[in-house]
Amino acid sequence: MLTLSRRSLVGSMAALAAAAVARPALAGDKKKDAAPAPATPAPAPAAPAAGPFVLPPLPYADTELAPVISQNTLGFHYGKHHQGYVNKLNDAVAGKDWASKPLADVMKGTYGTDATAIYNNSAQVWNHTFYWSSMRKAGEQAPNGKLNDAIKTSFGDLAGLKKELSQAATSQFGSGWAWLVSDGGKLKVVKTPNADNPIVLGQGTPLLCIDVWEHAYYLDYQNRRIDYVTAWLDKLANWEFAAQNLG
Numbered sequence: 703m704l705t706l707s708r709r710s711l712v713g714s715m716a717a718l719a720a721a722a723v724a725r726p727a728l729a730g731d732k733k734k735d736a737a738p739a740p741a742t743p744a745p746a747p748a749a750p751a752a753g754p755f756v757l758p759p760l761p762y763a764d765t766e767l768a769p770v771i772s773q774n775t776l777g778f779h780y781g782k783h784h785q786g787y788v789n790k791l792n793d794a795v796a797g798k799d800w801a802s803k804p805l806a807d808v809m810k811g812t813y814g815t816d817a818t819a820i821y822n823n824s825a826q827v828w829n830h831t832f833y834w835s836s837m838r839k840a841g842e843q844a845p846n847g848k849l850n851d852a853i854k855t856s857f858g859d860l861a862g863l864k865k866e867l868s869q870a871a872t873s874q875f876g877s878g879w880a881w882l883v884s885d886g887g888k889l890k891v892v893k894t895p896n897a898d899n900p901i902v903l904g905q906g907t908p909l910l911c912i913d914v915w916e917h918a919y920y921l922d923y924q925n926r927r928i929d930y931v932t933a934w935l936d937k938l939a940n941w942e943f944a945a946q947n948l949g
């Protein structure tokens with residue numbers, strides 16, 4: 703199970719910041735020699751706020767999910783949205799006992815209570831941390847070993863699993879998530895709205911998740927969620943991570 707560490711963010715934030723800095727124009731530059739600029743530059747990350755929770759480093763460079771997920775989308779999603787959830791969580795727990803608890807305990811302990819800001823932001827921090835690890839450098843990869851056996855038992859084959867995950871991801875109304883979970887020795891696919899996840903809902907152990915909030919894909923795919931999900935399943939799904947979570 704992935705847990706949020708309190709490691710320093712210096713490395714990852716510096717990498718993102720470096721990626722966001724445009725090359726300055728030089729007096730001797732000729733237009734034809736200038737490096738091609740991206741259509742939309744990657745954003746500078748949001749400033750981290752003081753508090754017990756921190757943004758964990760990405761498990762890959764912010765260019766390695768392309769062309770499925772662009773550096774620009776990842777820059778906003780990680781550097782603005784995920785960092786924003788971390789900042790809001792730190793604000794919400796300030797002066798409360800939750801500030802000294804592990805992230806998963808905060809998420810589970812505030813679900814269904816009136817501490818909605820703490821719940822929503824802690825769950826979104828957890829979900830996004832899990833989502834980053836649910837992806838790997840873009841390319842072909844297939845599950846094997848015990849995970850592959852479990853997929854065959856529960857879905858017939860990998861195509862059957864992808865079909866169920868795609869249906870869950872594209873049919874989730876509004877913002878939410880699609881998940882592959884292990885429940886009672888069987889794999890299943892579930893979807894959750896907003897910040898909810900299978901842990902707080904008692905739906906099983908998460909193995910993999912797809913973020914279907916519009917901020918995850920809109921810059922690259924606009925309203926074509928199905929194209930994002932299809933490319934994600936074919937090129938980004940991290941089956942090794944799913945296998946580790948299956949245990």
Ligand SMILES: [Fe+2]
Nearest residue numbers: 783913915918
């Ligand atoms: Fe997201």
